[in-house]
Amino acid sequence: MRLIKNCLYCNKKLIGRTDKKYCDPQCKSSHQYQREKQKPKRFYNKVDNQLRLNRKLLKEYNRAGKATVRSGILIKEGFNPKFFTHYWKNKKEDVYFFVYEYGFLKRKENGIEKYVLIQWQDYMN
Template sequence: MRIYKECLHCGKELKGRTDKKFCDPQCKSGYQYQKEKQNPERFYNKVDNQLKLNRKILKEFNKGGKVTVRAEVLNESGFNSNFFTHYWKNSKGDVYLFAYEYGFLKRTENTVEKYILIQWQDYMEK
């Protein structure tokens, strides 16, 4: 005697093994995707995603090694200065925050907020 059930994703009638839940790998993948999509994003994933986005944005805008960019331009791209991986303090006392190998320092010049963007250098390890 064979038991017929329905696919958990598409609802088609299943034939074959009695413990079968999906009609094909695509339905299994689609079901798992929908199920995960309903779960709230985990804190770790939010932080990791923002760090990756910050790095991507800093890399995109820092083509010259050291660049100054208006804060509003970075912020409109999705940049969030509250997320960084480490920091470096230069000899002047300025603290650069880094998203992996790309760093930034917030400055205000004539009431305009700007970021000075740099890239990690070997001499910064000391």
Template sequence: MRFYTHCQYCKAELTGRTDKKFCDVQCKSAYQYQQAKIQPERFYNKVDNQLKLNRKILKEFNKGGKVTLRADLLKEKGFNPNFFTHYWKNQKGEVYLFVYEYGFRKIEENHKNKYLLIQWQSYMEQPKSL
């Protein structure tokens, strides 16, 4: 008794084993790819994608090593300050959040929200992981 009579991907008639679901490896791979696209994005992928985007944005705007930018400019590009890899606290007690080697700290200048962007330096101690 055959469980499937047609390939689950291309609908071609199946021959061979009774528990066969696909006519060949390409159909099996294509079907699995199609199913993965239908399923919602996994949590790990969402976090990883946001970290990559944050790093790209910080790298794009921080050409000089230390830059101050308006917060809304970063958010327009898709920056989310809730996603970071580690932090560093300076001697003044100010905490910088880092996305890999690019850091940021929220500040207020002239009643406007801004971010101070920095780059990881050798004098900074080892990063404190979360």
């Protein structure tokens, strides 16, 4: 005896196996996509995606090992300074925030907010 008589996505009458849920692969895919879209984004995925974007941008703008970039440029590309993996404090008490091996320090020079970008070094342990 068939429990589900119609396709879960398009509601067409099903023909064939008694445990069939969809009329074709397209309906199955569309239904699963629709269900997944309705679920709230997982917190872990949001954090991981932002960390990956932050690392990519820090790496891209810091090719020489140390650089200074206006904060507006990075933020415009999606950089979020609230997402970092760890920090390091130097002898001057400046706190560098790191996204894996790429770090940044927020500075204000001549009224313009900038980030000093650095790369992790062995002496920072």
